[in-house]
Amino acid sequence: MLRQSLSITLLWLLSFTAYSQSVVSLNTDIKSLLDSKQATVGVSIWDQNANPIVAINADNQLPMQSVFKFHLAAAVLHQVDQxxxxxxxxxxxxxxxxxxxxxxxxxxxxxxxxxxxxAQVIKYTVAVSDNVGCDVLIGMLGGPKVLEQYLHQAGIKDIAVKYNEEMMQQVWQRQFDNWTTANGANQALSKLYDNNEQLLSATSHRFLWDVMKSSKTGKNKIRAGVRQGTIVAHKTGYSGKHNQTGVIAAHNDIGIVFLPNGSHYYISILVSDSRESSDDSQKIIADISKLAWMHFSAEN
Known part of the structure; x- marks a missing residue:
């Protein structure tokens, strides 16, 4: 019996050691990938239990752009539940x-x-990133401040929403006032998906995540790094280029990747202040996504 117990302990230690080495390797590979990039990249990767696996610039306050349409949908659905x-x-x-x-x-x-x-307006806003739908929903809520207050009350602290899309897009600098962090984005994803605090009813929860899974934007971002046919529930954001400097303030993607065995992981990548091309900025996200996919696929 003692020998069997020792064997089980040894197997557990070997498995834990191999997993720890895999996590270290994942972090090393991502940092190496980013070394040569002319951009500030916030990366947060959590396992399905919301345990942090990767955190690189993960607490940097970076512009969201349309990523906040996911948060907006949750706030609207909360009002539906009320x-x-x-x-x-x-x-x-x-x-x-x-x-x-x-x-x-x-x-x-x-x-x-x-x-x-x-329901149609929410789908347009999230799945195809419609700005008209977004601003109509923000107006219904009572403005950006109401959205921000809901998120903070829900325990999602690392986020600020000061402008709707129309106001934000009028002045380049305003997008930096609509910010989140990579860790904050993962926190929002996990809180609203796990729903342990019942932030949404079962019906609203199912609706939100069905819409997120149907997202049509960002085919060259997180989705490009995972195996074809993989379910990804995600929301993208993009600033365009500054007219004078050519700098991209935001090329973002946050989401949940669902593995074939039924588990999942959270991944938020915010590419900011990028002097890379738009294609290369998206490839940063895709390459990090691929490394994360390889890590979690090998684990399962």
């Missing part, structure tokens, strides 16, 4: 709502306005 709205409620999109000149598949499909359900 009985303020229903996902079936009709939301009027007016010509004034459409008149912001920003990216909007809603405008493209309904150039003179439309009546959409709240």
């Amino acid at each position: 009985g303020k709205w229903s996902l079936a409620d009709k939301i009027t999109i007016t010509p004034d709502d459409l008149d912001n000149g920003l990216w909007s598949p809603i405008r493209k499909k309904y150039p003179t306005g439309a009546e959409l359900t709240l």
